[in-house]
Structure formats: C-alpha cells, structure tokens
Amino acid sequence: MTRIPSVPLALGLAGVIPFVWGAATILNDGLGAWGAQAFGPRFVGPYVQLFYGSVILSFMSGVLWGFATKTKGTQAAMGYTISVVPALWAFFMTGGGPTSAGMNLIFGFVGLLMLDFAFFRWGLTPxxxxxxxLLLTAIVVTCLAVTVV
Structure with a gap:
C-alpha cells in the first residue's frame, strides 16, 4: 500500500469530526450542555453520530458504486449490487434507541470495510x-463505541 495523499487524508479526517464531537459530548457533560445550547440538541451526543453515520454509509455506497463503474459483466453486476448494501443497512438498521442504532452502525462500518477490501482486491480502488x-473506520467505530457502552 502506498502513502495516502494529503487531500483525501485531510478530507477523510475532517469527515470523522462529527463522530469525534459526538463522543466528546457524551464523555464531557459540560461540553454536551454547551453544544446543545450553541448548536441544538440534535448536534451533540448520539444524535449527531447516528444521523451522520447513516449519511456516511449512504455516501460510501455511492463511492463503491463509482468503483463498480470500472468493471464489466458479472463483476459489474456484483459490484453494483454490493455497493448499495451500506445505504440499505443505514436505512433499515438505524431505528430504535441509540444503543441498538449505534451497534448497527458499528456493524455497518465494519461491513463496509469488508466491501472496501473486496473492491481493493479487485483492483478498483487507489x-x-x-x-x-482502516484509519477512518477505527476512529468511527471507537467513537460509536462510546455511544453504545
């Protein structure tokens, strides 16, 4: 594997800020109270993580779909089919309370990592x-674990 270019790395790390922020506002009551007052209760704690996590799983379905466009025939059909799984997972599995939704998002992000690896092995990714x-998934799963523990 080669070095991650600085722009994708910076954007990827910026993309995990809502997960880190949500975990921080769970762990620090004062920060959570301030954040709820400054930004609204939807933008702190598990609420920001769960909503944003669903958005990111859906976004990643689009990324995988883009990788699938590099294929033909049976591999294309397989690529397109599995590329929609993260979005469908987010849609069907993030209802309920924060604990079950958080656990399902953890499973979704771990599953997404497996799909990423499949597309990588097929030579479709950078x-x-x-x-x-791996880096982003580790951060996201750790932050979501704060919500479910």
Whole structure:
C-alpha cells in the first residue's frame, strides 16, 4: 500500500469530526450542555453520530458504486449490487434507541470495510485506499463505541 495523499487524508479526517464531537459530548457533560445550547440538541451526543453515520454509509455506497463503474459483466453486476448494501443497512438498521442504532452502525462500518477490501482486491480502488479506510473506520467505530457502552 502506498502513502495516502494529503487531500483525501485531510478530507477523510475532517469527515470523522462529527463522530469525534459526538463522543466528546457524551464523555464531557459540560461540553454536551454547551453544544446543545450553541448548536441544538440534535448536534451533540448520539444524535449527531447516528444521523451522520447513516449519511456516511449512504455516501460510501455511492463511492463503491463509482468503483463498480470500472468493471464489466458479472463483476459489474456484483459490484453494483454490493455497493448499495451500506445505504440499505443505514436505512433499515438505524431505528430504535441509540444503543441498538449505534451497534448497527458499528456493524455497518465494519461491513463496509469488508466491501472496501473486496473492491481493493479487485483492483478498483487507489493503492492507498485500505490504509485510509482502516484509519477512518477505527476512529468511527471507537467513537460509536462510546455511544453504545
């Protein structure tokens, strides 16, 4: 695997800010209270993580779909089919309370990592893709674990 280019790395790390923020507002009551007052209760704690997590799983379905466009025939059909799984997972599995929704998002992001690896093995991603996805997934899963514990 090669070095992650600075722009995708910076944007990827910026993309995990809502997860980190949500975990921080769970762990620090004062920060949570301030954040709820400054930004509204939807933008703190598990609420920001769960909503944003669903958005990101859906976004990642689009990324995988883009990778699938590099294929033909049976591999294309497989790529397109599995690319929609993260969005469908987010849609069907994030209802209920914050604990079950958070656990389902953790499973969704771990599953997404497996799909990322499949597209990587098929040679459809940049060479640095898995380094970036491993880093971001580790951060996201750790932050969501704060919500469910």
């Amino acid at each position: 060479s640095w893709w898995m380094r970036l996805r």
